[in-house]
Amino acid sequence: MQVSSEEILEKLIAIPSITDTANEEIVACIEKIAAPFARVRRLPGAPGDRAALLLSVGPHERPGVVLSAHTDVVAVAGQPWSSDPFVLTEREGRLYGRGTSDMKGFVACVLAALPAFAAARLETPVHVALSYDEEIGCKGAGDLVALLARLPAPPALCIVGEPSGMKVMRAHKGKTGWRVTARGRTGHSALPHRAANAVTALARLAAHLADLAADLKAGARDEAFDPPYATLHIGSLHGGAALNVVPDEAVMEFELRTIPGTDGAAILRRIEHLAAEARAALKAEAEEADLVVEELSSYPALATAADTPEAAAVARLCGDNGPPGTIAFGTEAGLYDRAGLPTLVCGPGDIARAHKADEWVGRDELAQCDAMLARLVEMCRRPASEWITR
Template sequence: MTASVTLLQELIGFDTTSSRSNLALVERIADRLDHLGARVRLSHDDDRRKANVLASFGPQAPGGVVLSGHTDVVPVDEQNWSSDPFRLAERDGKLYGRGCADMKGFVAACLAAATGFAATDLARPIHIALSYDEEVGCLGVPRLIADLLEHEEKPGFAIVGEPTGMRLGDCHRGFLGFRTRFEGKAAHSSDPSAGASAIYPAADFVGFLKSIGHRAGVGIDRTTVNVGRIEGGSAINIVPSACEITWEFRPVTAQEADETERLVAAYLARTAPPDVRSSLHRHVHVPPLSPAADEPALGLAAALGGIGPPFAMPFGTEAGFFQAAGISTVVCGPGSIAQAHQPDEWIECSQLDAVDAFLARLTAWANRRQS
């Protein structure tokens, strides 16, 4: 069993579903990296239930590399698993468990490679940056990047290890998440006219979102809309006084993002019944990753074994945050996005071998004796 597989086994054992605290896992990782001699920093959320981990090896100098991953995973509720999702299982050259592909496989490989980072006389720093709440809107990444730029010299490169099959990902759409709330008046259902249902205008709003989600284009060249959650009402015999819709859209361009928000605001303004109040709150904004033919991070990742040519990813990542901070960024990691968020999530052992080799080449690249 390789070091990466052994560490993955340990990581999978921590239930870090986004609704739960990740502190037990974070403290275990921080302790391991501290013992290796890294400069370790934690940055907590406002409630101090979750934390980012930043561990830096080598000199405090500019031009280093960030290896970015996240510690949270999506829920396993209502999924039919063949084995315990929080206990690593191996079958036919595949490793099964929640987060194997997305993205504890990459995190485990980084922790395994850290032994080499610590033993090498690095000319360039290597930073392991692990964030909280990526799966619910990259909520921890801005705080992690701010902490990185405040306490370390600005890196030259960021490699985000989301599962691409070790292919080079150079662009993806942004992501905007909203809560739209309708508030009416409760009443006994025997006389609905005495109240004002919040669910009826909410249902109409869902239909409107569906109508604007069907736009021309294919793949990431199309703005998409998704309603993820509807919550409202309290009993079958009570006119519901409140209903909340949680929804998102992924625009192709900044212009389409602005147009979509204007469309929604205009719809709510003209259609809400006089006895029902509506409110619109944007709670997630993940920036896009924009392609550039001469992106330095692409060249570095290709030299380390990333597979070209670069491709456009249908899913979002934290990469846009690093790019917005002026750090050249590429997405390249083990496993397949097709396995992410699925029951019996798995990663091939050969993919962990590939990322182990990738990180060994990174160690050599940063080695002072080979600079």
Template sequence: MTTPLSEIELLDRLVGFDTVSSRSNLELIDFVRSYLDGLGVASTLLPDATGQKANLLATIGPADVPGYVLSGHTDVVPVEGQQWSRDPFRMWENDGRLYGRGTTDMKGFVACMLARVPAMLAAPLATPIHLALSYDEEVGCLGAYGLVDHMTKSLPEQLAVFVGEPTDMGVIGSHKGSTGLLTTIAGKACHSSRPDLGVNAIFHAVDLIGALRGYAEELAAAPEAQSPFELPYTSVSVGVIQGGTARNAIPGDVRFQWDIRATKAGMVEKLVERFRAFCDDTVLPVMKAGFPDSTITTEYAYDVPPLVPSEGSLAETLAKRFAKTNQVGAVNYGSEAGIFQRAGMPTIICGPGRDSEAHITDEWIAVEQLHRCTAFIDDLIGHARKT
């Protein structure tokens, strides 16, 4: 029999698992499974293709009727390049703040939902509450797709999903999409003393990146009327360039990663189609004139859908009630919420901590935020007990 732990004790345990997205999350998942099993709650493990990562789904209450979902991701961003004052994977407390990687984004929320499992069991619940934990949210919400697919196939249609990204316990009803793309340019390498014998992939990458910068400036110059976002337009950026081998060598291959944060559905497809047309009609013919086997390819690394406003949905209505607010906001970042919503589940974002406290050196969350989050979950438990 598991001894129930508080949200602070659970957060301490969760932070202790190094679940940077490049690493396995299985030790954390095994801990959660063991903790739930000790409370008498069965869970389902949903591993990825490598077997090194897994989603987890647990249900408290009757699983054969529509219910509510508390959703959190288990991975965290890297700590390399940051000068932490202490070990980032050993939580410490100071002046009402809890420090450690993932305290805010978003192990704090996961700790709160696990801490309230005994209360869910004691209720008892007439409407189920599902605990959904995913992997690889930070690198494109990769795990959520399999998790949501499993839920839609194995469970009744859900009444509401609460995604616990850090919002200062405010209610967020919309966010932009997040799309990552990879463009690869293959020209012909040669000695820099005879550039006429090759095709300089970097030069042509500059042309392509210039086109993307043009799209970004064009979109920023035409903000969308009545947009809920702080940046009221779709943004385009380039984040990584890789290519070349030496100063005195014409580079034959270049790769660059770029990003689209779309305000609405359809924007990504339009921009990618426009970019590919520029590649095929303007840049590639010039490359092929120098080397017929030149190529330009663009692939999707991930494509996270936007969270679309859904005024009056049950998710929004309940979140406003439990968070004790009448305000519903919007954010520029993406999350797994759009994936749940696209699968037909009313979805809202509300969680402890602030995004300004996430991903930073000495990441932290206020203890007061955890208390507010457990109060929110307790209100959900009370609602699920009655309905």
């Protein structure tokens, strides 16, 4: 019996699979659904209690199509949901639940299409790549990307099904996040000359980073993005406990978002230089002082050109007649792009509904995605080189 994408979505939503937690339950559920139709490969992850999945159908020695998604979702704590976020709930054609838009809706459609892929005589294989921990900085896709890029016949196309309203998206910014911890020397506030103020050290560094942000604003531009330049943002700066005590610890977090084609290495060198200066200034006040920079997460930009045969092929699959767009949020597509795979983003739902209470995906949106995958089944009866053309 044919199982619908909505029925599969109901099962996936019932498993919380919150990011940065063990994911055995959702992995086992997907393996069970996929096993009759696909070769299933589990890729154990570095945290030990989670895994990525690769589901393949068709001749593995041919260049194939990758359908990429993450199975983790953001937490619901503190959000005012109108219904249980882990029970798929329909109201007026909208399906509510955590992950419906981002991005279990796409996963459900892909799993529902597996029987059709398996029944077709495929000349182009299909690889479903399912990662974990995407929501904390694309941490669980590395092994999948490496494995796919190393196949004897590297994939001809990768579609990342992040919510795009089923429009074709070709580019997004890259992002790196950091935490800086300054440790100085405490003391009485009347005797600051014998102490080393960690808050002052980070405040100075923050001011220098703001100057760098102004330089980036005046630098390279790509009008396809809003804003059309690289940005540097300070998200938090904490330190100190009382007015009469010199603070000996302060912590700051900041992020850099680059447009495709920016010289990221040059910006990184400037950030490293600013941090080294701040560290030296703090150590000059107290030799035991220190300032440590940790990278929290990083993913590269996606930069597929607008006029590629791959973008044209995905446009035909999803029925999007407009020029391919750009997205404001980051995805694993940047990792596939960097590995040399032609990559586009196209999936059901809307990122504006994601990560908050009452996230939903429309039944009509799932139907559009089902239709795209049905067209892909037909296309994959032919070699990729015959239909990935302008």
